[in-house]
Amino acid sequence: MAPFFIIFGVFFLFPTLYSFYVSLTDNKIGREVNFIGLQNYIRLFTTDQHFWPSVKNTFIIVIFTLPTVIVLGILLANFLFNEKRRGRVFFQTANYLPNITSPIAIGIIFSLMFDQKVGIVNKILVKLGIFEQAINWLTAPSYLQRTMLVLMCIWQSLGYYMLMYLSAMTAIPQDLYEAAKVDGANKLQILLRITVPMLKNTTQFLIINSMIGLLQMFDQPYLLMRGLSGSAINTIEKPLETVMVSFYEYSMKTGRLGYGATVTYGLFIIILLCVSITRWVISKKEDPYD
Amino acid sequence: MTNSRTKFQKKFDGFLSKLLLIIITVVSLYPFYSLLIMSTHTNAEVISRLNLLPGKALLDNIKVILKxxxxxxxxxxxxxxxxxxxxxxxxxxxxxxxxxxxxxxxxxxxxxxxxxxxxxxxxxxxxxxxxxxxxxxxxxxxxxxxxxxxxxxxxxxxxxxxxxxxxxxxxxxxxxxxxxxxxxxxxxxxxxxxxxxxxxxxxxxxxxxxxxxxxxxxxxxxxxxxxxxxxxxxxxxxxxSEYGARMLALVxxxxxxxxxxxxxxxxxxxxxxxxxxxx
Incomplete structure (x- = not known):
């Protein structure tokens, strides 16, 4: 017991609190440190030209990714639930693979798949007549770049949602389904009236946890932005720049540790707000008469 | 009549859900396949065209990543x-x-x-x-x-x-x-x-x-x-320029x-x- 709390205290609790102190200073590598109070925070929330755009970028990704994977996750889990055992294990294993693959591999494979010259995505879109010719996704309009990242996030996390929902579905009492069938409910009604409400706890857990994770997204957008060649592309608008990417680019790379700590705390505040609002909305829905 | 129709409907539903599952699985697995294929190609092949079958450069790529x-x-x-x-x-x-x-x-x-x-x-x-x-x-x-x-x-x-x-x-x-x-x-x-x-x-x-x-x-x-x-x-x-080798490293x-x-x-x-x- 004690060793954990020592390690935990020294290497997590202390740095967390110390980061807060650092965020109140103008700490920069190789320079004298001064205490400057809330100045960093004021700058972050008012004049910083990278922070709010990066928050917006991150939110857009979350807003498009989360509902898609939840709906698709429930649907696929529902299909899988009706499969035979062997098929179920195969589909589950195969679809969960993207989730444990290293983000760096995913970043590079997707850069390749979306590449202008050799990417399969361009090839298919041109063949289907959606695009007239292959495009460079990294210099394309913002919405296309965002689509690319959202698709990548969905691809990576869908298996996880499927797995979570599938294991939650096995816990639903079977007699509920039997009763509904006797009453003549069709498949869609069963799905919407029984399965989805019974999965409520899992959905809550998934929404809150994924929100925390997605808001801190770094690896995937960072790698995608750099494309197949691995060198950063300079465009004026950076629709893939999430908060953590901007934290790394503008604070860590330049050694501005004090301001960097402020960015992480700023993000933490935003995460806490989002989680509290979500919790509040969920509890409101649960007891409408409270 | 209605009985056979519901039977057909059931079969059709099962087929549809299976088809969807298979499509999703193919999409999930394709990038891995593509990675595997790319790792056997030379650099020129990787960046010039879309390869769907294995190439012959695996040994060269191994040499590059060892180096x-x-x-x-x-x-x-x-x-x-x-x-x-x-x-x-x-x-x-x-x-x-x-x-x-x-x-x-x-x-x-x-x-x-x-x-x-x-x-x-x-x-x-x-x-x-x-x-x-x-x-x-x-x-x-x-x-x-x-x-x-x-x-x-x-x-x-x-x-x-x-x-x-x-x-x-x-x-x-x-x-x-x-x-x-x-x-x-x-x-x-x-x-x-x-x-x-x-x-x-x-x-x-x-x-x-x-x-x-x-x-x-x-x-x-x-x-x-x-x-x-x-x-x-x-x-x-x-x-x-060694994309093939890079893909092998990813594999x-x-x-x-x-x-x-x-x-x-x-x-x-x-x-x-x-x-x-x-x-």
Whole structure:
């Protein structure tokens, strides 16, 4: 017991609190440190030209990714639930693979798949007549770049949602389904009236946890932005720049540790707000008469 | 008539859902296939056309990544992942065991701290951790990577909630009567009885550490200390045009994870879903 709390205290609790102190200073590598109070925070929330755009970028990704994977996750889990055992294990294993693959591999494979010259995505879109010719996704309009990242996030996390929902579905009492069938409910009604409400706890857990994770997204957008060649592309608008990417680019790379700590705390505040609002909305829905 | 129609309908529904599942699975697996294929092609082939069948450049690509010192990075990643997972599992097991078995003053306070800090992302402590590592003169070594993985409270939570069920109090009591020390009870009963959750935690930590990119980017700056993600990331600096070899490096980076996962998917499923069911 004690060793954990020592390690935990020294290497997590202390740095967390110390980061807060650092965020109140103008700490920069190789320079004298001064205490400057809330100045960093004021700058972050008012004049910083990278922070709010990066928050917006991150939110857009979350807003498009989360509902898609939840709906698709429930649907696929529902299909899988009706499969035979062997098929179920195969589909589950195969679809969960993207989730444990290293983000760096995913970043590079997707850069390749979306590449202008050799990417399969361009090839298919041109063949289907959606695009007239292959495009460079990294210099394309913002919405296309965002689509690319959202698709990548969905691809990576869908298996996880499927797995979570599938294991939650096995816990639903079977007699509920039997009763509904006797009453003549069709498949869609069963799905919407029984399965989805019974999965409520899992959905809550998934929404809150994924929100925390997605808001801190770094690896995937960072790698995608750099494309197949691995060198950063300079465009004026950076629709893939999430908060953590901007934290790394503008604070860590330049050694501005004090301001960097402020960015992480700023993000933490935003995460806490989002989680509290979500919790509040969920509890409101649960007891409408409270 | 209606009977045969519903039968047909049922078959059609089953076919449709299966078709959708197959399409999704193909989409899930295609990138892996593509990676595998690309790793057998020369650079010119990778960047000039879409390849769907294996090429002949596998041996050349192997030579290139060996020359790039990829084996060294492979060893580094393995070493960091093994050591950090081992420390994490052991330390979390002690804390989880204590919180599950002993009734002491401040127990609920400790449990609350564990629960609350699970919500605090590691990134919030990152800058403080970096400065701390600087003052301990540990930057430029592998230790920041190893330590940063060990202090997560998720493992403690997982073990705390499972050890309550896996370790019966009577066994602990009777071992005490036989005069066994508390620590040896923990080693002789606590750990063997909780093999399944400990394995799960070990595997999850191993993969998290193996895949960790951001910490490596921040803490590691010498080539001989690069972990696999860093080696692949910087591969472009060294051999800017060797895409085929780079794909091979990615295949090798993904391979251990696939093997671990395929042979232990049961442990994964239980570990991944454990958090949600309790909450």
């Amino acid at each position: 790039a010192g990829f084996l060294r990075s492979y060893w580094n990643s393995f070493y960091v992942a093994m050591l950090s997972s081992f420390i994490r599992v052991f330390v979390s097991a002690m804390a989880g065991y204590a919180l599950a078995i002993y009734r002491f003053r401040g127990r609920s306070a400790c449990a609350t701290i564990v629960l609350l800090t699970m919500m605090v992302p590691f990134n919030v402590s990152l800058v403080g951790f970096l400065i701390e590592m600087n003052t301990f003169h540990l930057t430029g070594t592998m230790w920041p990577l190893i330590i940063s993985c060990t202090s997560s409270s998720m493992g403690v939570y997982l073990l705390m909630s499972t050890m309550q069920d896996t370790v019966p109090l009577q066994i602990v009591e009777s071992a005490r009567i036989d005069g066994a020390g508390e620590f040896s009870i923990f080693l002789r009963f606590g750990i063997p009885l909780s093999k399944a959750p400990l394995t799960t935690l070990f595997l999850l930590s191993f993969i998290a550490s193996w895949n960790n990119f951001m910490n490596a980017l921040i803490f590691i700056n010498k080539r001989e200390q690069y972990t696999v993600p860093m080696a692949i990331f910087t591969f472009g600096d060294q051999f800017s 090798l980076a993904t391979f251990p994870i696939l093997i671990i996962y395929i042979f232990n998917s049961k442990h994964f499923v239980s570990g991944i879903t454990a958090g949600a069911i309790k909450s």
